[in-house]
Amino acid sequence: MIAVKNYINGAYQKPDRDLWLDAIDPSTGKVYGKISNSSSEDVERAYQAGKQAFKTWSKTSVEKRSEILSKIADLIEANIDKLAEAESMDNGKPIRLAKTVDIPRAAHNFRFFSHAITQFFSESHDQISQKSINFTLRQPIGVVGCISPWNLPLYLLTWKIAPALAAGNCVVAKPSEVAPYTAFLLGKLCSEAGLPKGVLNMIHGCGATAGQAIVEHPDIKAISFTGGTQTGAHIAKAAAPLFKKLSLELGGKNPNIIFADCDYENMLQTTVKSSFTNQGQICLCGSRIFVEKSLYNQFKCDFIEKIKQLKVGLPSEESTDIGALVSKPHLDKVLGYIEKTAQERATILYGGNRVFVRGGEDGYYMQPTVIEVSSNDCILNQEEIFGPVVTIMPFETDKEALALANAVPYGLSASIWTNNLKRSLHFSEQLQTGIVWVNTWMQRDLRTPFGGVKSSGVGREGGFEVLRFFTEAKNVCINYE
Ligand code: NAD
Helix, strand or coil: CEEECEEECCEEECCCCCCEEEEEECCCCEEEEEEECCCHHHHHHHHHHHHHHHHHHCCCCHHHHHHHHHHHHHHHHHCHHHHHHHHHHHHCCCHHHHHHHHHHHHHHHHHHHHHHHHHCCCCEECCCCCCEEEEEEEEECCEEEEECCCCCHHHHHHHHHHHHHHCCCEEEEECCCCCCHHHHHHHHHHHHCCCCCCCEEECCCCHHHHHHHHHHCCCCCEEEEECCHHHHHHHHHHHHHHCCEEEEECCCCCEEEECCCCCHHHHHHHHHHHHHHHHHCCCCCCCEEEEEHHHHHHHHHHHHHHHHCCCECCCCCCCCCECCCCCHHHHHHHHHHHHCCHHHCCEEEECCCEEEECCEEEEEEECCEEEECCCCCCHHHHCCCCCCEEEEEEECCHHHHHHHHHCCCEECEEEEECCCHHHHHHHHHHCCCCEEEECCCCCCCCCCCECCEECCEECCECHHHHHHHCEEEEEEEEECC
């Protein structure tokens, strides 16, 4: 049986109180191992290890830090098959996706920040009225907390850890208790890459205990969090009296706006992906599809024809397009939304049911689902479902499309499909989101700012933005009168 232990001070350790959670394989519903159910004592031990390591790591040259991060990237790449299998088993995502997207991106996160830190610079200002020069020191914060969700487990964890370490901080990380296996495996690779002990510490367990202990730790001065909006609000409240730096990447309910003048085939194929990749469990999925009325009926038919071809199956099979949802409670939550369809004056056009897969009869599978809604105000269009469920509705004018897209509490990303340059620029300017994709979806360049507005979060990750988050700016003014 696999035991997902904490990784503290460069070694695997069982939780202080010897309490464990079940690790469940969502493709079969069976227990595959146990996960440390850590407490504040474990967090304290991790913090102390980080504090000690910070004395040296913060003084380690940028070149050396960069070299170690790059070695971690090499080792992730060298272990891609093993990590992909672990990720797929733990999370239910198709093995093909884990191998081609999740794990390569985890390596890329380390590789990218190993380079970015060598290019990071701060500002200086010459005199204005007096003989003085100002320059800014960008100093690491100390021990920082990184808390991540289950949907892209290693991808999103490393998206935080890599820049935090590159900037000279030590880390206490808390991966999601729902899918912690690859984070556990990462510890060993970091040791092999020569990351000094105590620089990265990984605590496993529940959000309300282990996660909360990180947020409430008086000396962990910055928290980078990705997860649900409600959890984000709770963390913001707990962190406020301690004046912590906070980065919050939260939920989304992203519009996918399709105009009749778009490149149709490209739009259709990409819309299938933006709707159902990772069982629709990506914060960036385009879960509200708005289609120009003249194209609406054709789109509906063609979209459903494409969806019928998607294979729901065991995540371990290369031919699977849609694997298992991450857990039984999550499957029940998603199916609960489907039950609300009639009362919300909506119609299921395709899907809506649980699927029983041969070899995984107790697994958490469901059909990709398309629901036609009569209003953007319904629950199905206002709340984050975070499963293989999209809604569609027609619009007639640009003004209406923009109003529908913005009429939601969230503001993470939006896609717009059009070949009209003026329209695409107008929408890019007016959409209330942190990210706009024109004629594409989830095309990522790690140098760009990443994050949301409204209930989708505060702050930006990516590029130099995140290196600024993980450093304190100190201005130095020298008078040479
Ligand atoms: P979640 O909020 O339940 O949990 C996220 C992490 O926070 C987990 O590690 C959890 O243990 C921890 N946590 C829970 N309560 C805590 C507390 N009180 N104090 C500290 N930590 C706590 O989210 P989830 O269900 O794991 O992930 C799904 C959500 O994440 C969705 O809403 C999705 O949109 C969002 N998400 C956002 C982005 C983004 O970049 N904006 C990316 C991926 C996922």
